[in-house]
Amino acid sequence: MKINTHNVVSFKEKFMRPETTDESMLKADFRTFFVVKVEEMFQLMKLPIPPMRSTSHILIYITEGEAIMNIGSQTFTIHENECMIVAAGQVYSFSNPDINKGFLCYFEDLFLLNKFSAADLRQEFEFLNIWGNPSVKLGQPVATYTQQLFERILAEYTTHGLGTKPLTQAYFVALLYEIQSAYKSLNASVQNMAVGLTNRFKELLTSNIRTMHRVSEYAAALNVTPNHLNKVIKSVTGKSPTKWIDETLLLEAKMLLHQTRLSVNDVAAEIGVLDASYFSRLFRKYEGCTPLQFRKKIDGI
Template identity: 30%
Template sequence: MNPKQIPLLNPAALGVHHFSAWAEWQTSALNNLFHINRLETHVGHIPFPLAPHRKTVHDFVFITKGSTKRSKGLDEHEIGDNTFFFLPATQITTHEFMTPDAEGFYCHFDIELLTKGFVHSGVLSQLPFLQFTGNPVIRISPEALGPVLHILQQLERAENTNSPASLDLIRVYLLALFTELKPFANPDAQPGKNAAVRITQLYKDALAQHIYEKHSVAAYAELLAVSPNHLNKCVKTVTGKSAQDTLDEMVLLEAKALLKQSTLTISEIAFKLGKEDPSSFSRFFRLKTNSTPKAYKLSAIEGS
């Protein structure tokens, strides 16, 4: 997916999206490149559930107490103690809830902090949690908790110092953190234990990447080199839903993101998502949400 084709929240817009009613929300001067904060100081100000969105930066949440539920594409994950959830830039996500007792860290960072003259791209490619289609969940052992917390605290300190050397320190600590987490990012934990599960996950990943270019199950079946019937059978076996239902779920997520984040008209959004007839798109949206696109867009504007 070409990032220029989709609305992306930059770090400044993320603040409005996540803390629409919290005037005291603040970040450092480094915010566009890096930010880290404690969950316990922020969770009470976030108006869950957060609307579907995509962003320009990578982020992760590390839970040390409590739980949270986030999605990566069409896959939802509820995580608890000693667990990370990573979301790469441009991947669509929703954030359903975080328990009021949640403790831990939220961090976002521009991947160019690491890729521009600091770390060879081959090093980062070996970290599946940073990839668009990688497994986003990492649960660490109790023994690793101390070293991980120390690195996160050093990242927090580096941002707060805001000295000329801060970015260099942040780069070093981020790489140290990812190196610490690498042994726990077991590829075997990723979906794909059998053919049906693997094809279904590939289909979901393809939907997240190509939803603006491909608008039919047949187009995705061709991309995955399977027949539409076989694709539908795999998806139905794994999820209990048809391939078309799954496609509709992604269209709905994108529609909500476009209605919330873009200045496109409803007709333009309908066309962008392969619904050339705006009235057909409105019927689709209302069937799925019990709301019209216009009503949803107005409520999104009022809530932002």
């Protein structure tokens, strides 16, 4: 069974209140790009948002308050003059953000297709990769320029939608470069070859976690020895490949426990763990409760 992956349309239908049909907020062409005031959007969301994947990139910039989001297997908090980026394909969730003011933007690679290819876009802006750093702290004057650009993009979008797309694109590309100027890689102090191997490992995890559970399998796919992979991943991330595999498995399981009524045994089977008792022990090790107890928490029992 697949994990729920939402595009903007299906997300709007499931998690937004009917008021968002008002085209003063979301224009007819919102499928590839839209920008809104974050405080207005969150007022119309049916919170909390359970773990899921998005086909679009999500960009949040906070000017007052804070936002806490679970992205992948980690929790990130951003405050005033900080950005949060959820790359397309990444798993995320959040509950009730304490945001007073800011901006929220959804966009697909397609929106910038005549400016960048999808591959070039991710190469130019590391934060648009699932292995990038999703939290960016903007110092001055970058924060000022970023807010000005967001305000200009919002004014253009509110008035014209994407009717003046080249102008909106130009402002948006400038915005991405401003964020990039303040961006700090999670692996900034590590040699490039090690970082490259780590990033390829993370990408393989995302697409193969239900069928590949052993470090040796990932090492073979990456044409390195298990020992070398273990040393590199641990030096770059501070966590062993085994822990990355376990945490990614648990993330898949939690999404299935949220999104389906499959039994615990069936959830284990869906993620490729045939020993249900091992699955329960693994779940308790990382979550501090059994899968069944976790589901009861979700259901408020």
